[in-house]
Amino acid sequence: MSRRTIQLDTPVHEWLMTHSLRETPIQHELRMAMEGHPEGEMQTSPEQVQLLALLLKTMKASRVIEVGVFTGYSAMGMAMALPDDGLVVACDLSPEHMAVAQEWWDRAGVSDRIQPRVGPASESLTQLLEAGEAGSYDFIYCDADKTGYPEYYELGLQLLRPGGLLTFDNMLRGGRVADPLVDDESTVATRELAAKLLADERVDYSLNPIGDGLALAMKRG
Numbered sequence: 001m002s003r004r005t006i007q008l009d010t011p012v013h014e015w016l017m018t019h020s021l022r023e024t025p026i027q028h029e030l031r032m033a034m035e036g037h038p039e040g041e042m043q044t045s046p047e048q049v050q051l052l053a054l055l056l057k058t059m060k061a062s063r064v065i066e067v068g069v070f071t072g073y074s075a076m077g078m079a080m081a082l083p084d085d086g087l088v089v090a091c092d093l094s095p096e097h098m099a100v101a102q103e104w105w106d107r108a109g110v111s112d113r114i115q116p117r118v119g120p121a122s123e124s125l126t127q128l129l130e131a132g133e134a135g136s137y138d139f140i141y142c143d144a145d146k147t148g149y150p151e152y153y154e155l156g157l158q159l160l161r162p163g164g165l166l167t168f169d170n171m172l173r174g175g176r177v178a179d180p181l182v183d184d185e186s187t188v189a190t191r192e193l194a195a196k197l198l199a200d201e202r203v204d205y206s207l208n209p210i211g212d213g214l215a216l217a218m219k220r221g
């Protein structure tokens, strides 16, 4: 038992990685390929992707949206957790990132479950609503521009079914959310979303100190 979350120093983190990860060889290869990459820090941590996959299976999810694909690690892990007819709508601004992700998804054999959408995520999510897909998604994972999070929250709530889960990465911003001297626009937007999530009666809510902070908001019926 414990009354507060423990700090993960390097040995404890290494123990956790060694004793809990169930990455497939292709997931491991993609993660290793991003080590030392100039933007490699953007990749979602493996224990967090494993949690997302477990949540999807718990919910019997089949329709997922990802906002922020990068080279496809989290989308790959979520696609692997879906049934054969499952769908991940994968949204990213960058055609270059999406092209790299597509190659990895092909190699992992999950491309048939992933629908790439290149462009600003606010536009992609709006297009899904305009196509009549409100209330038809089980799960949304947001891991992109933090200033866009408030808009992804409102659009995402419309796209989710009641009981669906809307999730946001980087809610702790490496600890900067708690530093009053930090006032960059991404941190300010993250604090604003945190305050909104805490007060919003439309969702049940939990903020988890995994990775860089993962917010879970379940749409109430």
Ligand SMILES: C[S@@+](CC[C@H](N)C(=O)[O-])C[C@H]1O[C@@H](n2cnc3c(N)ncnc32)[C@H](O)[C@@H]1O
Pocket (backbone or CB within 6 Å): 042, 043, 044, 067, 068, 069, 070, 071, 072, 073, 074, 075, 091, 092, 093, 094, 097, 119, 120, 121, 122, 143, 144, 145, 148
């Ligand atoms: C942190 S990375 C995503 C990491 C990914 N989830 C993974 O596990 O590898 C953020 C991604 O968001 C994308 N992005 C940034 N702003 C965006 C926007 N307005 N709309 C869509 N994607 C955006 C970036 O191109 C980048 O690939």
